[in-house]
Amino acid sequence: MLARRNFLKASLAAGGGLLLTATLPTLAKAATLGHAGPDAVTLNAYVRIAPDGRVTITAKNPEVGQGIKIMLPMLIAEELDVAWADVQIEQADLDPRYPAQVAGGSTATPVNWLPLRQVGAAGRQMLIAAAAAEWGVPATTCTTAAGQVMHAASGRSLSYGALATKAATQPVPDLKTLTLKDPKSFTIIGKPTRNIEVPRIVTGQPMFGIDVSVPGMLYAVFQKCDAHGGRLVSSNVADIRKLPGVRAAFEVKGGTDLRGLLDGVAVVADSWWQANRARQQLQINWDEGDIAGQNSADFAATAVRMSKGRPETILRKDGDVNEAFGRAAHVVEATYHYPFLSHMDLEPQNCTASYADGKLEIWAPTQNPAPGSKLVSATLGIPESAIKVHMVRAGGGFGRRLSNDYMVEAAWISKVVGAPVKVLWTREDDMRHDFYRPAGTHFFKGGVDANGNLLALADHFVTFSQDGVIANSADMGPTEFPARMIEHLEFGASMIPLRAPTGPMRAPRSNGLGFAFQSFLDELAHAGGRDPVDFALNLLGKPRLLPDPPGPRAGPGFDTGRMAGVIRLVAEKSGWGREKLPAGTGMGLGYYFSHLGYFAEIVKATVNATGAITVDKVWVAGDIGRQIINPLNAENQAQGSALDGIGQALGQGLHLEGAKVVEGNFDTVLPLRMRQAPPVEVHFLVTDHPPTGLGEPALPPALPALTNAIFAATGKRIRSLPLKDHDLSTTA
Amino acid sequence: MKRMPLVAALFASLAIAPAAFAQPAPSPTAQGEYLARAGDCVACHSVPGGKAFAGGLKMGTPVGTITTTNITPDIETGIGIYTLQEFDRAVRSGVARDGHQLYPAMPYPSYAKLTDADVQALYEYFMRAVPPVHQVRQPNSIPVYLSPRWPLAVWNTLFTPSLGFSLDPERDQQWNRGAYLVTGLGHCGACHTPRGWAMQETALDSGNASFLSGANLDDWSAPSLRQNVATGLGAWSQADIVQFLKTGRNQHGSAFGSMRDVINNSTPYLNDEDLTAIAVYLKSLPASAQETAPAYDATTAAALLSGKAEAVGAALYAGNCQSCHRETGAAAPPFVPPLAGNPTVVDKDAASLINVVLNGSGPLVVKGKPDAYRMPQFREQLNDRQIADIVTFIRSGWGNRAAPVAAKEVGDLRKRTDPTSDKVVVLKMR
Amino acid sequence: MQYTIQVNGAPRPVDVDGETPLLWVLRDTLDLKGTKFGCGAAQCGACTVHMNGVPIRACQTPIASVGTAAITTIEAIGETKVGQNIQAAWIALDVPQCGYCQAGQIMSATALITRVPAPTDHDINEAMSGNVCRCATYTRIRAAIKQAADAGRA
Numbered sequence A: 001m002l003a004r005r006n007f008l009k010a011s012l013a014a015g016g017g018l019l020l021t022a023t024l025p026t027l028a029k030a031a032t033l034g035h036a037g038p039d040a041v042t043l044n045a046y047v048r049i050a051p052d053g054r055v056t057i058t059a060k061n062p063e064v065g066q067g068i069k070i071m072l073p074m075l076i077a078e079e080l081d082v083a084w085a086d087v088q089i090e091q092a093d094l095d096p097r098y099p100a101q102v103a104g105g106s107t108a109t110p111v112n113w114l115p116l117r118q119v120g121a122a123g124r125q126m127l128i129a130a131a132a133a134e135w136g137v138p139a140t141t142c143t144t145a146a147g148q149v150m151h152a153a154s155g156r157s158l159s160y161g162a163l164a165t166k167a168a169t170q171p172v173p174d175l176k177t178l179t180l181k182d183p184k185s186f187t188i189i190g191k192p193t194r195n196i197e198v199p200r201i202v203t204g205q206p207m208f209g210i211d212v213s214v215p216g217m218l219y220a221v222f223q224k225c226d227a228h229g230g231r232l233v234s235s236n237v238a239d240i241r242k243l244p245g246v247r248a249a250f251e252v253k254g255g256t257d258l259r260g261l262l263d264g265v266a267v268v269a270d271s272w273w274q275a276n277r278a279r280q281q282l283q284i285n286w287d288e289g290d291i292a293g294q295n296s297a298d299f300a301a302t303a304v305r306m307s308k309g310r311p312e313t314i315l316r317k318d319g320d321v322n323e324a325f326g327r328a329a330h331v332v333e334a335t336y337h338y339p340f341l342s343h344m345d346l347e348p349q350n351c352t353a354s355y356a357d358g359k360l361e362i363w364a365p366t367q368n369p370a371p372g373s374k375l376v377s378a379t380l381g382i383p384e385s386a387i388k389v390h391m392v393r394a395g396g397g398f399g400r401r402l403s404n405d406y407m408v409e410a411a412w413i414s415k416v417v418g419a420p421v422k423v424l425w426t427r428e429d430d431m432r433h434d435f436y437r438p439a440g441t442h443f444f445k446g447g448v449d450a451n452g453n454l455l456a457l458a459d460h461f462v463t464f465s466q467d468g469v470i471a472n473s474a475d476m477g478p479t480e481f482p483a484r485m486i487e488h489l490e491f492g493a494s495m496i497p498l499r500a501p502t503g504p505m506r507a508p509r510s511n512g513l514g515f516a517f518q519s520f521l522d523e524l525a526h527a528g529g530r531d532p533v534d535f536a537l538n539l540l541g542k543p544r545l546l547p548d549p550p551g552p553r554a555g556p557g558f559d560t561g562r563m564a565g566v567i568r569l570v571a572e573k574s575g576w577g578r579e580k581l582p583a584g585t586g587m588g589l590g591y592y593f594s595h596l597g598y599f600a601e602i603v604k605a606t607v608n609a610t611g612a613i614t615v616d617k618v619w620v621a622g623d624i625g626r627q628i629i630n631p632l633n634a635e636n637q638a639q640g641s642a643l644d645g646i647g648q649a650l651g652q653g654l655h656l657e658g659a660k661v662v663e664g665n666f667d668t669v670l671p672l673r674m675r676q677a678p679p680v681e682v683h684f685l686v687t688d689h690p691p692t693g694l695g696e697p698a699l700p701p702a703l704p705a706l707t708n709a710i711f712a713a714t715g716k717r718i719r720s721l722p723l724k725d726h727d728l729s730t731t732a
Numbered sequence B: 001m002k003r004m005p006l007v008a009a010l011f012a013s014l015a016i017a018p019a020a021f022a023q024p025a026p027s028p029t030a031q032g033e034y035l036a037r038a039g040d041c042v043a044c045h046s047v048p049g050g051k052a053f054a055g056g057l058k059m060g061t062p063v064g065t066i067t068t069t070n071i072t073p074d075i076e077t078g079i080g081i082y083t084l085q086e087f088d089r090a091v092r093s094g095v096a097r098d099g100h101q102l103y104p105a106m107p108y109p110s111y112a113k114l115t116d117a118d119v120q121a122l123y124e125y126f127m128r129a130v131p132p133v134h135q136v137r138q139p140n141s142i143p144v145y146l147s148p149r150w151p152l153a154v155w156n157t158l159f160t161p162s163l164g165f166s167l168d169p170e171r172d173q174q175w176n177r178g179a180y181l182v183t184g185l186g187h188c189g190a191c192h193t194p195r196g197w198a199m200q201e202t203a204l205d206s207g208n209a210s211f212l213s214g215a216n217l218d219d220w221s222a223p224s225l226r227q228n229v230a231t232g233l234g235a236w237s238q239a240d241i242v243q244f245l246k247t248g249r250n251q252h253g254s255a256f257g258s259m260r261d262v263i264n265n266s267t268p269y270l271n272d273e274d275l276t277a278i279a280v281y282l283k284s285l286p287a288s289a290q291e292t293a294p295a296y297d298a299t300t301a302a303a304l305l306s307g308k309a310e311a312v313g314a315a316l317y318a319g320n321c322q323s324c325h326r327e328t329g330a331a332a333p334p335f336v337p338p339l340a341g342n343p344t345v346v347d348k349d350a351a352s353l354i355n356v357v358l359n360g361s362g363p364l365v366v367k368g369k370p371d372a373y374r375m376p377q378f379r380e381q382l383n384d385r386q387i388a389d390i391v392t393f394i395r396s397g398w399g400n401r402a403a404p405v406a407a408k409e410v411g412d413l414r415k416r417t418d419p420t421s422d423k424v425v426v427l428k429m430r
Numbered sequence C: 001m002q003y004t005i006q007v008n009g010a011p012r013p014v015d016v017d018g019e020t021p022l023l024w025v026l027r028d029t030l031d032l033k034g035t036k037f038g039c040g041a042a043q044c045g046a047c048t049v050h051m052n053g054v055p056i057r058a059c060q061t062p063i064a065s066v067g068t069a070a071i072t073t074i075e076a077i078g079e080t081k082v083g084q085n086i087q088a089a090w091i092a093l094d095v096p097q098c099g100y101c102q103a104g105q106i107m108s109a110t111a112l113i114t115r116v117p118a119p120t121d122h123d124i125n126e127a128m129s130g131n132v133c134r135c136a137t138y139t140r141i142r143a144a145i146k147q148a149a150d151a152g153r154a
């Protein structure tokens, strides 16, 4: 148990800084909050049962497309033992009764797997106790199924609806004494379960943040300095007030924390279009501050310069790499680079806030409402107890909505104008004011022996710092694969100061590191004349669990056998090495362990004479433990993650110039489109390990699998992304 | 003020100052500002984000890059010590104060037509109303073997008529005013008149049929402003022309490319009388070629709607362009320009069309207000072949009859041009 | 300016500036929030509606250009047989993730099947590539279009 608690604590720290130590007691408390409502009976903070037997289960976490609004209630419903068809789901507000209301780090499954089933089981036990009392029989002689308590000996049964009121008065069971279902008898968990929101989605019902409507609501836009952190000097805001529909326009003096309220000009109007049109006529003098060197071209030059010296920090040093390179049969040196990326949630950032009489009500499509509430409280000077945050379905998250800058903007503007206000960003706002996936450059050197086995590897990682410390999500751990697989290895890092804010994006760190390391390993496999699958299996060696070094990020370790398992599976499913591919077509492998999930992917791609890339197919094999909670959604998430990686690799990358992001819309940063999207075949390897999350770990292997496939197809090694910047044509 | 008599004497010898052109100007500086707008001085003598008239814009020419000068009245780095006479010499003759010959990127061959009064008003404006900016000019990058400026004097004797504007007594005042604006300050010919072997405009007024007959400058093909029915303004009414100059758009098309600078800084600031005069003058220029007026052909739209259009580029058009320009090619003017019958689309030179597909169009800003609809860029999304196919489709659909475009032409343009920015740039006059 | 546009079969008077995109008239004036805003530049398809049955991007359609054309939005697409089949296939295959793009996807898909009752992969690529799904549910969108097409011909 202790190990598990540690691991939970660690995995959560990556996704939002939540702690399990606080989680279990709070859950236990939530389970005790039973009281009878007007018609439906509230069994605990998660479950309400109506007299007709319909069960309303609260979905406590923010829904951003990961399917959590279905999945968490499935856990409760399973152990409560109700028919899924009788379940209604209600989105929770931000509420201290619920722990870990966050969407990030693929943590929801490992964090909630046990506790939410316990919540359901506690409810079931209370219902049984109520029935047993009613019938005067021992509780142990009662069973349940599909919303009924049964007493087999007497043939009696009572519906949950009939029992709910009495059940709510039963003592709350000790969570430790609860027996949970044998997974073999699951009727909901593990069954393909449709998203109950789809009927509303396909008929266009209002349900997203951008759709929120509050009586008397005005619309606002907020112009910030595109040079991140620039300060407002002056503006023609007085002229803007005279424009059609404009109700208010004012300057905002914000702070210096890029995650909080920043300097800017707010324009509030009767319609969003009017607000935005008026904003386009703003003329603002900014103090952009020191923008020297804050250009992509300068970063590239600096990285090269840094690579010539020793790394500023040594992250890991095993054996003697130089000695090993000296006796290697082949030594390869290569530089890999991946660009800054924007999350590009399809729904641009927005938030609706209504301030009145010292109270604030907020409707936010956020992945992380609790810090948002704190930020608003601190910025506006309103106690958190006077702030109500409703979590609204978000049109994508991918890590962007872990920050709550849009929330504090809406709150501030509403307070100034004294009316409900919806702040909505343009696509350009969204792309130019993101918390970017940091770029990174890896100066690699690797050596293989005469048999083509990896002997030694060195990486000088040139990354970014912010205010003197490593930029958010720009770090690399000492256990980055293939660390621990070989005797001679050295990781070092140097940092370039960066002004643009960075942050976690789907599979943070891994989304860039996976590309760089897995491509370079492929390069080394080829240098030694080895098949990449063989090379990988050989590198992984015999199945063993490698514990993580102690520290705040220590997890359950790395299981080489599980990694090898998915590599074997994906090789088998894809027919790796079994067929002769036509000229211009190749297959590539990528494998990566992140967010507790083991994934291996193979991409088949074709490059024609003009250099056009066709991604023919992707095979995904994943090991996320013994239980896939909702296979229907799991497949969708894995396909989406793999395609997200393919899209990034093909067409996405941002440039900085003078501390500003140059790109602003989808004509310059290209999202994946239907014509580029290959079929994705997903296979899960069920192993006897705790269930883990899925939103992220299927992404990192897709990028190197694609670039390695392009190498196989063309002999051209892709060492930087995106692919659209490479000329792969073979005709003049 | 002390200089006035001298200047007056000078002007007397230079040109007539038609009484018809005496504008009811409130003040010399206001009149000068108006003329500076008409001449679009700010477009070349400023950089986006920089101070107005402080120069610094790099202008590519076939012989190298010219950096425009600081024309604020700063004593050291600008024109603060220019007398009216020296100012006049620079504007109308292209000779700087120190006697060096200016490069003809400065349209002094056109400005030679300015009246004395207008030169003086401009002088008053620049000296009194423009704030001095201390900004040292960047050197030009003309190769040494080309840089001695003396050949320019030769250029001048060859190509710059020494006379100013002369009234055409056969025409009315309105026409003459239009001619004065178009051939003089407006320097429309700088882009719209073909240039000859030495980069000279082949004609400087309506006396020659090549005048404003369309040209290519900096990879933008400026269409003919003559009455050609397909590739010129033959189908445009006088009101269409006025609307275009005032707002950058009308039922026939929208301004983009280098014309954007003109709309963003110049013509919307002119009064209706002057814009009408320009339109009257342009409508008087006979067609330079016999053309058949485009007849709209509905089969293109029908084919696109069927989802089975087979013409080269049709599927690409449907996927990338149709959602704005519509299957009819009629789009939503004046907000989104039509492609059917649009002179720029059927221009013999497809450069502008290719350029705008590759690089998109930056915002048109009419008196500080940017337009609501913007052409995105496609250079990242489509390859040369695809863009060539789309452009070919557009040039031959809906009754348009223009030659196909080769992928190489797109590739060459791609290398030479940069994408436009979506950022709104307002070049401030002060 | 006063305009009366035909939306989902009914005349809807609106008083807005002529340059206003149809998207914002639908969403904010007429409170039809199903049509979404993603890019404002005809690059994502989230705002797709039908104009006389043809899919257009509402964000790039000035209200002044709409005239009397019949506008159909996601809220009414289920009134056609093809629209119903599409919606049913979307539900059956559990297509959406975040769901934000799906209104636009459905509008494009409905127009496609109405025109081409048995679309090939190529037809789907051409008709659907203007609609971005950031969650990348393309595999299921493709399958759902085929399922709806089959249902329409059954």
Ligand code: FES
Pocket: C036, C037, C038, C039, C040, C041, C042, C043, C044, C045, C046, C047, C048, C057, C058, C059, C060
């Ligand atoms: S919002 Fe209209 S296409 Fe993206």
Ligand code: FES
Pocket: A065, A346, A395, A396, C096, C097, C098, C099, C100, C101, C102, C132, C133, C134, C135, C136, C137
């Ligand atoms: S389902 Fe999220 S954008 Fe398509």
